[in-house]
Amino acid sequence: MKKNFVKLIAIVCLSTSLFAFAVNTKKRVDPERDKLLLELLTFVIQKGHYNPAVIDDNFSKGVYKDYIAALDPSKRFFLQSDINEFSKYELELDDQLNNKDLIFFNLTYDRLMFRMEESKKIFKDILSTPFDYKIEEDFDVNYDKAAYAKNTAELKDRWRKQIKISTLSALTDKQKVEEAEKIKNPNYVSKSDLDLEKETRESSLKSLNESFGFMNDLKREDWFALYINSIMSQFDPHTSYFAPEEKERFDVSMSGKFEGIGAQLQKKNNYVEVSELIFGGPAWRGKQLEKGDLIIKVAQSNGVPEDVVGMRLSDVIKKIKGQKGSEVRLTVKKADGTIQVVPIIRDIVEIEETYVKSSLVEKNGLKYGIIYLPKFYKDLENIEGDGRDAAKDIAIEVDRLKKADVNGIVLDVRDDGGGSLATVVDIAGLFIKDGPIVQVKSGDKKEILYDTDKKIEWDGPLVIMVNEFSASASEILAAAIQDYKRGIIVGSKQTYGKGTVQRVLDLNQYVQNSTLGDLGALKLTIQKFYRIDGGSTQLEGVRSDVVMPDRYEYLKMRERDEAHAMSWDKIDAAPYTVWNDNAKFDQAIANSRKRISENFQFNLIEENAKWIDSRSNDNTYSLNIDKFRVEQNEIDAIAKKYQPIVDYKNDLNFTSLPYELEGMNIDPSLKEKRERWHESLSKDIYVEEALNVLDDLQPRLIVKHNMPEFKKGKLVKS
Template sequence: MNIIVQFMKRNYKILLVVLTLSVALLGFSLFPTKKASDPEKDKMLIELLTFVIEKGHYNPAKIDDTFSKGVYKDYLNALDPSKRFFLQSDIDEFSKYEMQIDDQILNKELTFFDLTYARLMKRMDESKDYYKIALEKPFDYKKNETINTEYEKLPYAKNVQELKERWRLQVKLSALSSLVEKQKLEEDLLKDKNKTLEERLQDYRTSMGDKITPELEKKFIADVEKKKNQAPKTYEQLEKETRESTLNSLNDNFNFIKDLDREDWFSVYVNAISSRFDPHTSYFGPSEKEKFDVSMSGKLEGIGARLQKKNDFTEITELISGGPAWRGKQLESGDVVLKVAQGDAEPVDVVGMRLDDVVKKIKGPKGTEVRLTVKKTDGTIKVITIIRDEVEIEETYVKSSVVEKDGFKYGIIYLPKFYIDFEDQNSRDAGKDVALEVERLKAAGVQGIVMDVRDNGGGSLKTVVDIAGLFISQGPIVQIKSAAGKKEVLYDRDAKVQWDGPLVVMINEFSASASEILAAAIQDYKRGVVIGSKQSYGKGTVQNVIDLNQFVRGSTYGDLGALKTTTQKFYRINGGSTQLEGVKSDIAIPDRYAYLKMGERDIENAMPWDKIDAAEYKIWDKQNNFDLTIEKSRQRMSNNSQLNLIDDNAKWLDERNKENIYSLNIDKFKAEQKALDEKNKKYKPISDYKNAFDFKSLPYEVEQINNDPILKEKRERWHESLSKDIYIEEAIHILNDLQSENGKGLTTKVKKDKLVKS
């Protein structure tokens, strides 16, 4: 969980300051629970939202015709992202309101919403017949036809016949992908027919490599036993099965939709309004606010993955360290979930399903099995089996490891988030925990430290200041500007420097908010070398979560929910904002997602970058070989074939991401999948890579590991991932350059070792 809250007194009693990515990244939907609709409550809600946003937002957009056009576009896209419900005639009718929504908001009118809601219900009801008719008879997979899945650029259907054809192509694609998958399984069954169980298991282990787990082996053996005497299925049987499973999936999807009421869809409209102020301003219905509060505990269940909605698709945005998906090593950030199956049951198509319902299907009791059909970033389709488990909060805490190179010892500190609990003074605090790890690493005799905040989406501002303060004498860490224009500078006022040796900070494109503040401060002081992706995420804003119920005394409307709105902006101590631009690495290292649009800068109505006056600060002057170290790293990387391969893979993924035309001819479809598989072989060395380092736990943790097999497995897996991490490898090389080129050499090493031993 990336959200940490801090209580601050402002005009609205108590506000929750959230320093993180948007809630969408955590996999929350914005639908409240099913309740009776009340138009008067809806009007009250719109009035409250506009009042609170206009009074509290950092830079509220003017509610005018331009605003109206933005709401119109976002709202219709939210209702029908794949353009499979509305006709062009509907859009023509809706379009007269495109420039009137601003007036309706200010006058608390619901005409546009009522019209679109009623029409959507009608079109959805009609569309059930379209897919049912399409799935009644076998598809002709020899016919040469294609489907374009770039829905955003597709026009709306001109008539019902064209809409039916759009549905036919969509369900045919779903059935075809299932058919090819089933045929491959049947082919594998025939190939393995004469092999012993041990031979099959060995083949499976070889194909899976380091991704194998005891759970997957157990599942594989059970599948082999189940299919031992099973006769191969014919093409006709498989084709019929795929149509039946596709029909069942769509029926399930529409059953979920049927459970939604007017209030559910009104939340979509409200969020289309809220998000036009900026991407991180959004409305929480009563049940979503409850989920938000529960999420603060950090206890996650299920497979340990965070999801977000992208048009009609559900995408994996993050794997929780220590969770079952993370342990399985098959699911990755960027994977798109197409289908979900419970154990041996038929998979359910989740394309077009609302995020909350996809999450419900993936979640489940500990020990149960879920199978995800996912589209990888390279375009291949994979079925991934995961045994659900509880994702322990311990893995959200800081941890460290030690490694040696050329006789020197270095420490790696991994911080997944900037956590703190302001209500519980006895709870863990990232600032204190990092300080403790630094002391432990010093006691172990390290000569350099890597601070790893990759994939860290943010957290408490207080802990950022505390952690940055461990590495400087004293001075400003971050500047904050409020909606009223007031500037505040947050300082580290402790003159003590807990670590004054070589320092590297690692970031990637998912390092956001508080992580960017830390990296920016270290970079501005020239205290350490920032390495990683070309730039970090670029979220330089602060959100407050405001309980809307406090504004209505004696309300008879029930719970009105809450609003998350942007109230402040971060600025580096050099005056530049981290908004949009993020933090640019001193040493940019190629990564697989370098060319994909995944940052704040890629969001249409993100707040702009700007700058204010710099704070007064003194550059760190104890690292006299900073520029030389950066140059040596760049030279080293330019000759690194593995990094060149990663960059080539990133460019290919970007090209694949732009390809949205799929053949519905089975031979061509198979050929496309085979070509993707062949292309993937070129990039297999990326996942097979292993550096030359041996990572170990600190002495105190070794004692804990001896008594805790689960912790032992977690640390072994972390150390294994570090040993395959080319970015950590380069960070260690940089520390070595900072150490050896700084005039310290072996003398310093021996001297420090003696100090430790004494």
């Protein structure tokens, strides 16, 4: 795989066309930057994509459809006249792309900015007077099928109904709270419906102002990135352009660390507020910055403080972040109104929740370990190789669990969207002796990625937990464990179904002497991966050995539901040897299926899933308060039937490993986080059934009376 990626880079780097991009860039202005970006992206994607789409009229129609939908998903900005004007370009976007023409983008961007300004006046005017909830009218929230407003009057009415459905829902909720308070305390003085109605409008106005404030913070280049990604998505759902800030966020998500002060920030009116301090980070260690502080000014070391009130959140974050060892000085307003200057030396900050964590649990006199892997992370920037790596961390957790004398391990990759391909190969290798883990195909060439380390970190009973959001690397791991019959896969009917490999290419490396600033990066699909049995996980995902009912099973949220998803196919199997200690698998699977079929809770989850699916087409709501209440009461009555799903609690007690218990003594936030996790595990019927499967996989000790081993006082494992 690494070899193939090197070839891709070579193809791109050696192209004379590409280096033409370096000519005469000193005097370019932003439109020229956009044209350069389009040219660069088009060239790289055509040369490097696994199966590049043909850029023709059909391609153009796809870009047009996706882009307009992304600009105005609820159809509350554009009029039909705008769409009529835009549609003239529907079949021309392929030509505009080839010619680096920005006419369509400029037209839509300028029109959107104009319509957004109009909309601010519209919603403020609507929310200035009370709603009449007694009139007979309804609203269809299926925006995909809705037509665009024919004129401004129709658009205003759509805004009115969109806001009204929101405030009506909030009003009826508030009325229920007031009624409950009155029942609880007869002396309680209830708020009037007029007061409650006013509160809902004020809350809605605040929410819309914040939403538009966020959109106002977006720059033209952010909207251009949206246009570019409408182009990129035509190739496949996972090829995308990263603007510079997005690339930085992607790197943080992959490595789980960044250089900065270790504080989570959020916008609060015109201020930036400290919402949380990350344990172990510079701000936490300094003990001067506190949750709730409002940042007023930012200075670099002894530099002049810069006022950041009213500044975009992303721009403030840029000023606060910086290289390890450098100093930043924050002028903050404390909760008591005092102003302080807080100096902080920047350092490496690790986001603890990105990383692997494990727990112990006892069941039927046996001890088990649960390892949760949120992402197949790997510090790709650390060339020394000593950065955080999920494979190394899993190995450490397995070793800790072995020292705790566990009898089995559950590896939970639910909601794990994937990550590093090299990392998943290493993780799978922890549970087998050696052999192929995954096959990777680029064009006509196939490569098999092997675990070459004969050491097995864990050879005992193993269960892998998956769900419909387990994707990519999670699916490689589950597929390999399943093909080797090394462990049992439990969870949703099938996983997400992403069987493609992406690489992130820094676009700046291909442009010489540019003064146009950071061009961002391209996440490009360059390969497909296959199970060692030859089947692709693309679209099909990995089918669980034990299927557990899922509330969201019937909703369209997997790869197969994406418009431009690549197809499924199959290649030759790789030679591999099935795990020889799986005699109990069939019985364990049969036992689990029987338990699930007879379990009230699982049957209720299945019934709830079908009800949720049946409601997915109920898109029309009455805006008459009496009818709305009746509709909501009917829904609430049905929903009460499914309340036991939320209220469920198993009888298991989950505890942290000794090393973590020590850490909790100095980090109260870690203790709080683990307690929350353990509480969620104690309410998780899926984890409970995974442990039941581990129970069924246990080698039971039996006495064979007529055997010499018994006479010698020995026991024989069945």
